[in-house]
Amino acid sequence: MDPLEVPGVTEPYQPRTGRRGTGFLTEPFRLGPTPSATVGPYLAIGLTWPDGAWAAAEGTPGGIWVRGRVVDGAGDLVADAMVETWQADPDGRFPSPEDPRGPSSTPGFRGYARVQTVSPPGEFAVHTLKPGRVPDGEGGLQAPHLDVSVFARGLLDRVVTRIYFADEADANAEDAVLRGLTADQRRTLLAEPTGDGYRFDVHLQGDRETVFFAV
Amino acid sequence: MTGITSHRGLVLPRYLREPAERRTPVGSPDYRSTGLRAPLRTPVDLPHRLTEVTGPVLGEDRVRPEDADLTLRGGGEAVGQRIVVYGRVLDSDGRPVPDALVEVWQANAAGRYRHVGDSFPAPLDPHFDGLGRVVTDSLGRYEFLTVKPGAYPWGNHHNAWRPAHIHFSLFGRAFTQRLVTQMYFPDDPLFGQDPIFAAIPAAARHRAISRFSLERTQADWALAFEWHIVLRGTDQTPFEADDDGDVA
Numbered sequence: 001m002d003p004l005e006v007p008g009v010t011e012p013y014q015p016r017t018g019r020r021g022t023g024f025l026t027e028p029f030r031l032g033p034t035p036s037a038t039v040g041p042y043l044a045i046g047l048t049w050p051d052g053a054w055a056a057a058e059g060t061p062g063g064i065w066v067r068g069r070v071v072d073g074a075g076d077l078v079a080d081a082m083v084e085t086w087q088a089d090p091d092g093r094f095p096s097p098e099d100p101r102g103p104s105s106t107p108g109f110r111g112y113a114r115v116q117t118v119s120p121p122g123e124f125a126v127h128t129l130k131p132g133r134v135p136d137g138e139g140g141l142q143a144p145h146l147d148v149s150v151f152a153r154g155l156l157d158r159v160v161t162r163i164y165f166a167d168e169a170d171a172n173a174e175d176a177v178l179r180g181l182t183a184d185q186r187r188t189l190l191a192e193p194t195g196d197g198y199r200f201d202v203h204l205q206g207d208r209e210t211v212f213f214a215v
Numbered sequence: 216m217t218g219i220t221s222h223r224g225l226v227l228p229r230y231l232r233e234p235a236e237r238r239t240p241v242g243s244p245d246y247r248s249t250g251l252r253a254p255l256r257t258p259v260d261l262p263h264r265l266t267e268v269t270g271p272v273l274g275e276d277r278v279r280p281e282d283a284d285l286t287l288r289g290g291g292e293a294v295g296q297r298i299v300v301y302g303r304v305l306d307s308d309g310r311p312v313p314d315a316l317v318e319v320w321q322a323n324a325a326g327r328y329r330h331v332g333d334s335f336p337a338p339l340d341p342h343f344d345g346l347g348r349v350v351t352d353s354l355g356r357y358e359f360l361t362v363k364p365g366a367y368p369w370g371n372h373h374n375a376w377r378p379a380h381i382h383f384s385l386f387g388r389a390f391t392q393r394l395v396t397q398m399y400f401p402d403d404p405l406f407g408q409d410p411i412f413a414a415i416p417a418a419a420r421h422r423a424i425s426r427f428s429l430e431r432t433q434a435d436w437a438l439a440f441e442w443h444i445v446l447r448g449t450d451q452t453p454f455e456a457d458d459d460g461d462v463a
């Protein structure tokens with residue numbers, strides 16, 4: 001018997017969160033998830049998008065650049081990494097049908113970017129809007145943040161981190177995730193203001209190893 | 216309990232994580248590139264909140280019909296064994312993932328990638344670029360036509376060869392479901408010496424291997440390989456949120 005011939009999967013999909021809560025199976029059913037693998041050195045073939053950098057379309061009012069590098073344990077630039085970011089709009093809403101409050105309506109805002117570090121210059125650059133605060137589900141608000149996935153040759157699974165903003169001290173002080181970290185750990189997650197946005201380097205290893213999250 | 220987090224009206228799914236013994240670790244010593252790249256500190260648990268349970272919508276507008284046929288590029292026909300690769304994208308609850316972007320890339324039939332970094336002295340094929348994109352249908356099904364990729368050598372250890380594989384990238388509906396992986400072919404003689412394949416825990420390796428399908432093999436045309444891809448689910452029991460109150 002094919003374990004993937006699952007009964008009851010012919011119903012149309014509905015977003016699963018929030019108030020539209022139908023479409024669940026009536027019996028608990030578990031399939032084993034497909035294991036991850038490295039993107040390898042040739043990810044540029046399959047994963048290059050001409051518009052990858054534009055989480056917010058060019059010319060969107062309030063647009064900023066988030067730039068940075070990915071650094072390995074020897075302090076060398078990782079020149080074949082892919083960085084993806086996902087975030088809320090300035091009102092704290094996500095351009096996703098999975099947002100139970102309804103999707104973001106900010107024009108030109110995709111909320112998602114995919115960029116590669118190629119040498120030169122060995123940097124990634126994402127054009128976006130600074131996110132607003134997002135409910136933490138426990139009555140509080142999270143500080144503005146981007147969720148970040150880093151993929152590269154040598155990483156058999158993505159690694160996940162968050163970009164927070166160094167100039168949001170008050171919001172950061174109330175953020176449940178940051179509060180769970182030491183001061184040294186917190187520093188690895190803070191993007192520093194620059195002329196046209198922010199800078200955030202990812203340190204895969206070393207004294208300044210970035211805090212990575214298990215999601 | 217169920218995979219639901221509910222506080223002050225904000226009702227969110229909670230995606231299950233496979234136990235470590237069934238997940239590919241980020242680093243593995245026999246795969247040498249992990250040495251300076253795989254983080255050494257234990258990752259911090261991140262609760263699933265709005266950022267993690269939402270995800271981008273990346274649908275049809277990114278994909279043209281011809282992106283599902285990798286055998287016709289550059290005005291001619293690729294060399295190699297033509298194969299159909301097909302299957303379903305499901306989550307671990309058994310629900311299909313429709314309208315989901317599936318991106319694939321691979322070496323050509325001789326084992327060569329069209330990439331400046333690939334110096335394997337095997338021929339490039341002017342009619343093969345190795346890039347495919349499809350969107351799953353309403354039942355989570357995907358299908359593309361390509362040529363079977365060749366095995367290729369790499370510098371990891373003496374006489375190291377990658378088993379034939381196709382790289383896959385999938386989104387699902389939520390940040391938690393993002394998956395980049397590789398599909399293998401049945402009974403590859405190179406499995407035993409490949410540290411990337413071996414890094415998959417033994418109990419999960421079969422999930423990375425496609426199945427030859429005689430039923431879907433097209434007479435006088437192409438072999439078929441079936442591969443179902445399972446993203447993380449929430450193990451939700453039936454649930455209806457009551458329709459009151461604002462979001463926290």
Ligand SMILES: [Fe+3]
Pocket residue numbers: 040322377380382
């Ligand atoms: Fe490969």
